[in-house]
Amino acid sequence: MATIKDVAQAAQVSAAAVSRVLNKDDNISVTPEVRARIFQAAHALGYVSPRQRKAAEHKTHLVIGVADWRIIRPDRPNVRLSSLSCLVQMMTDQYEVSFVRLTFGEPQKVDGIIALGVFSEKEIDFLRSLSFAIVFVNSNQHNYEFDQVQVDFDRGQEQMVAYLLDQKRYTGLGYIGGIYDGANGRIGAHRLAAIQRILEARGQYDPRIFHVGEISRESGYALAKKAVEEHTLAEAVLLGSDEVAEGALEAFRELGIRVPKDVAVIIYQDIQTLESKWPTGTCLEMFPDYVWENALELLFGRISQRRSQAVTVTVPTHLKIGDTA
Numbered sequence: 092m093a094t095i096k097d098v099a100q101a102a103q104v105s106a107a108a109v110s111r112v113l114n115k116d117d118n119i120s121v122t123p124e125v126r127a128r129i130f131q132a133a134h135a136l137g138y139v140s141p142r143q144r145k146a147a148e149h150k151t152h153l154v155i156g157v158a159d160w161r162i163i164r165p166d167r168p169n170v171r172l173s174s175l176s177c178l179v180q181m182m183t184d185q186y187e188v189s190f191v192r193l194t195f196g197e198p199q200k201v202d203g204i205i206a207l208g209v210f211s212e213k214e215i216d217f218l219r220s221l222s223f224a225i226v227f228v229n230s231n232q233h234n235y236e237f238d239q240v241q242v243d244f245d246r247g248q249e250q251m252v253a254y255l256l257d258q259k260r261y262t263g264l265g266y267i268g269g270i271y272d273g274a275n276g277r278i279g280a281h282r283l284a285a286i287q288r289i290l291e292a293r294g295q296y297d298p299r300i301f302h303v304g305e306i307s308r309e310s311g312y313a314l315a316k317k318a319v320e321e322h323t324l325a326e327a328v329l330l331g332s333d334e335v336a337e338g339a340l341e342a343f344r345e346l347g348i349r350v351p352k353d354v355a356v357i358i359y360q361d362i363q364t365l366e367s368k369w370p371t372g373t374c375l376e377m378f379p380d381y382v383w384e385n386a387l388e389l390l391f392g393r394i395s396q397r398r399s400q401a402v403t404v405t406v407p408t409h410l411k412i413g414d415t416a
Contacts (some may be wrong), residue, residue, distance in 0.1 A: 093136035109133070115184070123251040127380070130181045131174070151186050153394065155387075156193040156201035158218060161208025162270050162278055164306060165194070167296035167334070171383070180224075186391065203390045205383075206230065209276075224393035226386045238389040242377055247408025248285050251329070251357060251375050254410060256295065261327040261355055264290060265300030267314045267339050268331020268359070269307065279306055282331060282359060300325040311338030319346050326353035327416060329375075353378060355416035373416040376409045 096133075098113075099106040104125060111119040112129045132138075159169055172190045179188045193199055195214055203224035209231045210218070218225055226238045255261050266286060269283035271278040283303065292298035302318050311334065318324040319342070328337035336358045343350060350356050358374045385404045392402075 093133075093295040094137040095138070097136055098129065098132045098138050101136060102128045102130060112304060126181065130177050150184065153186050153188045153202040154200065155188055155190050155390065156199055156204045156221060157190055157208075158193045158195075158204055158206040158214075159208070160193075160195055160273075161210060161276055164273065164278065175383060175387075176385055179387065182384060182387065183391070193218075200219075203394050205386050205390065211276075224390055226384065226393075227388045228386055238393060238401050239403040240382055240385050240389070241403060241405045242382060243405060243407050244281070245285055245289070247375055247377070247410060248282075248289055250408070250410050252286075252289050252293070254412075255327045255355065255357070255416065256293070259327070259355070259416070263297060263300055263327065265294070265297070265302070265318070265323075265325025265328045266331065267302045267311060267318065267328055268335055269305045269310050270303060271306045279331060286329060294366065297325075299323050299326075306332055306334055308334050308338035308341075311335035312342045313338070314341035315342035316346065319343075319348060324348075324354060327357070329357050329359060330358050333358065333360060350415050357416050371413045371415075373413040374411045376411055 095106045095109050099109045102109065102125075104121075108121060108125075109129055110120060112126055113133060118137060148231065155175075157169065158384075163169055169192055172192060173289045174187060175190050175400050179186060191199060191201065193201075195206070195217060199221060203226075204218055205221050205226050205228060206218055207227070207280050210227075226240065228237060228240045229242055229244070230237075232239055252264060255264055264286075266283065268279060268283060270283065283301075287296055287301070300318070300323050302314040302323070304314050309329065314335075315338065318328075328339075330339050336356075340350070340356070342348075343354065348354055356373065358372055360376050362376050385406065389402060391406070
């Protein structure tokens with residue numbers, strides 16, 4: 092059985108810090124990163140503090156469905172689901188939550204739903220049939236029936252373009268990404284259209300340096316290799332997803348293209364469907380933990396019937412400056 096010392100060693104902090112953080116001591120001063128590291132280590136080792144064991148006797152058990160078929164290919168995993176239970180532990184002692192991935196048209200017993208993306212009326216009716224408590228993330232709902240979390244995508248991309256072209260003075264910004272056409276709609280089209288629109292408004296859009304294929308590692312590899320061989324690789328390039336980035340960066344390495352000396356790279360990260368292999372890279376982050384925290388807080392409010400009025404929360408994107416651009 093894991094001990095506080097085991098958690099402390101895994102989280103690289105003192106045993107006293109572990110004890111105080113897990114027991115929700117508000118007087119301890121630690122960074123959010125350290126706090127998250129402690130909870131993640133405890134979760135991975137299966138350590139439960141005495142306070143948590145006592146609180147567990149009174150916890151409400153919930154099953155939350157995650158409707159992500161509008162933003163993730165159905166044949167790809169959603170790696171964030173495995174870490175959300177740990178996030179709930181950090182947020183509250185009131186609930187113990189299990190997360191399940193929903194499939195359109197397949198009934199599932201859930202207490203609430205987090206729905207990611209833009210859904211059709213038919214899809215919304217299906218979600219309504221599963222639960223009255225639904226939080227939409229980056230949807231196009233223009234009514235006050237549902238709680239919503241909106242991420243300011245366009246502002247984040249504008250910030251990125253200004254950083255690359257105005258501050259860093261790169262001569263051009265290109266794109267290597269993909270679009271997936273599935274039974275439930277297109278994935279990847281919004282981010283592509285947004286960057287084109289921003290560059291067009293600045294008079295700096297060059298279609299020759301935009302390379303679009305499928306959302307896959309193989310496509311990213313092929314597109315990057317083609318861009319290098321045909322001399323259509325921009326001085327700075329936005330890689331449209333973690334999957335595409337994996338293949339594109341592999342091609343750059345094989346061809347001797349140095350990052351960022353030969354090409355500056357920015358990785359577009361939405362909900363990180365893969366574990367990021369570039370923690371120090373320059374990234375446009377779309378779904379950091381506080382987006383999930385807001386969605387969960389809204390959902391808990393609905394489920395507990397503390398609130399009936401719909402709420403919309405808007406959060407900014409974050410351009411994380413790293414060593415690739």
